Amino acid sequence: MNPEDKIIIALDGMDGEQAISFASRIKGLRWVKVGLELFVLEGPDVLIKLRELGLRIFLDLKFHDIPATMAGSCRRAAAIGAELITVHACAGLKALQDSQWAACEGAAQAGLKSPTLLAVTVLTSWDSKKLAREIGIEQSIQSRVEELALLASQARIGGCICSPWEAKALRQRHPLPFDLVTPGIRPKGTDLNDQARVMTPSEAIQSGASRLVIGRPVTCAEDPVHVFDMCCSDIASHGQV
Ligand code: C5P
Numbered sequence: 001m002n003p004e005d006k007i008i009i010a011l012d013g014m015d016g017e018q019a020i021s022f023a024s025r026i027k028g029l030r031w032v033k034v035g036l037e038l039f040v041l042e043g044p045d046v047l048i049k050l051r052e053l054g055l056r057i058f059l060d061l062k063f064h065d066i067p068a069t070m071a072g073s074c075r076r077a078a079a080i081g082a083e084l085i086t087v088h089a090c091a092g093l094k095a096l097q098d099s100q101w102a103a104c105e106g107a108a109q110a111g112l113k114s115p116t117l118l119a120v121t122v123l124t125s126w127d128s129k130k131l132a133r134e135i136g137i138e139q140s141i142q143s144r145v146e147e148l149a150l151l152a153s154q155a156r157i158g159g160c161i162c163s164p165w166e167a168k169a170l171r172q173r174h175p176l177p178f179d180l181v182t183p184g185i186r187p188k189g190t191d192l193n194d195q196a197r198v199m200t201p202s203e204a205i206q207s208g209a210s211r212l213v214i215g216r217p218v219t220c221a222e223d224p225v226h227v228f229d230m231c232c233s234d235i236a237s238h239g240q241v
Contacts (some may be wrong), residue, residue, distance in 0.1 A: 093111025
């Protein structure tokens with residue numbers, strides 16, 4: 001896989017026009033992440049336009065509902081061309097299994113290839129104390145993440161989202177093709193913003209990540225093309241495993 005195929009640029013804080021114009025400026029860009037904000041604003045149209053640019057879509061809407069509703073949403077998302085789709089692992093085994101099945105069926109009916117569902121384990125906005133105090137979960141974040149990643153793999157969905165710092169342990173238990181997609185990536189010398197525990201692109205790949213989500217280091221850079229190229233070179237020269 002080329003380094004460009006391992007990088008997903010998060011189009012956060014943009015409207016549809018800005019997202020299209022930004023994505024078309026980055027030569028070599030293969031993957032973009034459309035999150036809740038952009039999707040709520042623009043709907044499926046923005047996905048269709050991004051796909052017309054030849055881009056592959058990670059639709060990050062983090063579905064969490066009863067099995068039938070999750071499955072129906074995944075079917076629709078796959079039919080509009082999303083190739084990576086996030087779901088919350090804590091929706092449970094049946095919801096994950098039904099979602100994966102419906103997504104494959106939705107894609108096939110639209111003449112597209114099967115998408116990969118990615119489980120969100122524990123959002124990085126939680127810490128162990130808050131989990132116990134607010135929702136009664138007396139478990140360390142680490143064991144919770146491991147338990148939910150295992151559930152995702154038992155449901156035979158494609159992988160999970162995790163911090164690059166969780167990737168090593170998860171990769172030992174879940175070999176490829178189970179996808180580990182990691183945000184929290186910062187190329188050397190770039191601003192951390194609000195990310196506390198980061199890795200460089202090559203470090204994350206060495207730790208077992210299969211794809212990286214990168215937002216502000218590229219989208220807010222003075223020269224986004226240069227930072228994107230820097231990330232690709234870092235993976236090409238130090239990130240092969
Ligand atoms: O700008 P930055 O590179 O920090 O963006 C990371 C992207 O990954 C954002 O879209 C953010 O919402 C997402 N994300 C994250 N941490 C998680 C899950 C998703 O940063 N645990």
